[in-house]
Amino acid sequence: xxxxxxxxxxxxxxxxxxxxxxxxxxxxxxxxxxxxxxxxxxxxxxxxxxxxxxxxxxxxxxxxxxxxxxxxxxxxxxxxxxxxxxxxxxxxxxxxxxxxxxxxxxxxxxxxxxxxxxxxxxxxxxxxxxxxxxxxxxxxxxxxxxxxxxxxxxxxxxxxxxxxxxxxxxxxxxxxxxxxxxxxx
Numbered sequence: 147x148x149x150x151x152x153x154x155x156x157x158x159x160x161x162x163x164x165x166x167x168x169x170x171x172x173x174x175x176x177x178x179x180x181x182x183x184x185x186x187x188x189x190x191x192x193x194x195x196x197x198x199x200x201x202x203x204x205x206x207x208x209x210x211x212x213x214x215x216x217x218x219x220x221x222x223x224x225x226x227x228x229x230x231x232x233x234x235x236x237x238x239x240x241x242x243x244x245x246x247x248x249x250x251x252x253x254x255x256x257x258x259x260x261x262x263x264x265x266x267x268x269x270x271x272x273x274x275x276x277x278x279x280x281x282x283x284x285x286x287x288x289x290x291x292x293x294x295x296x297x298x299x300x301x302x303x304x305x306x307x308x309x310x311x312x313x314x315x316x317x318x319x320x321x322x323x324x325x326x327x328x329x330x331x
Contacts, residue, residue: 148202148209153195155206157188163208163265168321173242190263198262201279208266208275212283215257215292244317249297252314252325259283261296280306287330294328307331 148156161183164170171178174186194200194211201210253260261283266275284306287294296303297314308326316323 148195148200150195152200152202152206153191154188156200156202156209157191158184159202159207159267160187160191160209160263160265162267164263169245169323172320173245175241187263194262199259199283201282203266203270203275203279205270207270208264208279210264210276210279210283211262213260213262215259241317241320245320248314248316248320249323252297252312254293254295254311254327256293258293258295258327259287261294276302277306284328284331287328291330293330296326297323298326303328 161180164187165178165180165183170183174182190211191200191209194213197213199212199214201212202208261280264276264280266273284294286292294308295311296308303326306328308328310324311327312325314323314325
């Protein structure tokens with residue numbers, strides 16, 4: 147687990163990891179500056195530290211933000227995520243809000259751990275860092291017989307037991323996004 151002092155570096159690492167992500171590029175086509183992305187991802191890391199499970203690699207070159215099953219209290223988390231979305235609304239031309247709404251409509255109602263973001267600095271990829279920071283929560287999923295869920299556009303997650311659950315209807319012009327579900331192993 148990470149500490150509050152890790153937030154700035156993990157925010158920078160996620161910003162660089164997501165810089166070429168198709169959905170991020172679509173959402174922030176108006177302003178994809180490093181400063182804006184770093185601000186966004188630093189806010190997400192702070193949010194993950196406060197309300198979820200935040201994992202970082204030893205050198206802080208990789209980060210994962212998970213949210214545990216929250217049952218009936220999900221509306222409180224949704225209101226907080228709206229605050230983060232409101233912070234970026236004026237520099238995303240409303241695209242981020244539209245994308246987040248489309249994603250939220252497809253989330254399962256079964257209890258699950260939700261992978262909000264995972265990223266590795268481009269220069270540090272293919273070294274097992276993402277797997278290492280995903281494993282603690284996936285092990286917890288297995289131990290508690292709880293599913294895991296994410297939305298993504300890459301197949302990396304199939305080697306961790308995730309399977310395509312659905313194709314998400316995204317706003318016009320947005321890249322294709324796939325909902326993925328992992329049953330406890």
